[in-house]
Amino acid sequence: MRFLRVLKSDMIIECEKQNDSGIHITSRLSLHNSSSSRASCYGHNFKEYFREANAKLIVAVQVETSVAVSNIEAIAAVRGVDIFFVGHSDLSMDLGCFGDYSSGDMRASELKVLSAARRFGKRAGMLLKADMGIEEQMDKGYSFLALGTDIGCLKTAYNNLLGKA
Numbered sequence: 001m002r003f004l005r006v007l008k009s010d011m012i013i014e015c016e017k018q019n020d021s022g023i024h025i026t027s028r029l030s031l032h033n034s035s036s037s038r039a040s041c042y043g044h045n046f047k048e049y050f051r052e053a054n055a056k057l058i059v060a061v062q063v064e065t066s067v068a069v070s071n072i073e074a075i076a077a078v079r080g081v082d083i084f085f086v087g088h089s090d091l092s093m094d095l096g097c098f099g100d101y102s103s104g105d106m107r108a109s110e111l112k113v114l115s116a117a118r119r120f121g122k123r124a125g126m127l128l129k130a131d132m133g134i135e136e137q138m139d140k141g142y143s144f145l146a147l148g149t150d151i152g153c154l155k156t157a158y159n160n161l162l163g164k165a
Contacts (some may be wrong), residue, residue: 058082058145060125062089069109076120083144084117085125086110101129114141 020150059080063069064087075081088101117124118141125144128137137145 047162060085062087063113065094066109067092069112072113072116076116076122081122083123083125084113085144086113086142088126088129101132110140117141 023067045089058089060083061068061075061081062073062085068075069091072084078082089099089105092101092103092106095103095105095109100106114124116122123144124142125146126137126142127146127149130133134145134147
C-alpha cells in the first residue's frame, strides 16, 4: 500500500490506495500543516478553523472513466467520500461517444453512478451543460450542480461586450 497526498486549498487529504477499485481516506485534514489561506480567514481564526474543518470539508470523487464507473460500488463504500462528481465530457470521451450524453453507454454509466450514490447516501454532482435543464438533472438524482465555469462566464461576458454573443 502506498500513500497519496492530494493538495487542495492548502489542506492535505491523505489517502491510502487500497487496490484498483478505490481509495480509503485515512485523514481529511492534516494536523501537521497550517496556512493562512482564505479558508482560515487568513489566519484570523485558526483555532476555530481547525476545530471545525473536518466537519465542513467535502471529498468529491470525479467519475470520468469507465474504470471509475465499473468500481463505483467499491468507491461508494469508502467512508468519507461525500460526492460523486460525474465529468460528462471526459466520461463520454472514455466511452467513445464524446459529447453524446444521451448515448446508451453514457446513460447506463450515469444510472450506475446515480444508483450507487442513492444507495450509499452520497450526493451526485455534475457541471451543467448549456443544453441541460436544472430540473431535469435534479429529477435524475443530481443534487450538487455547478452552473458554469470561470472561463465560460468570462468568455460570455467578453463576447457580449464585443457584440459577438
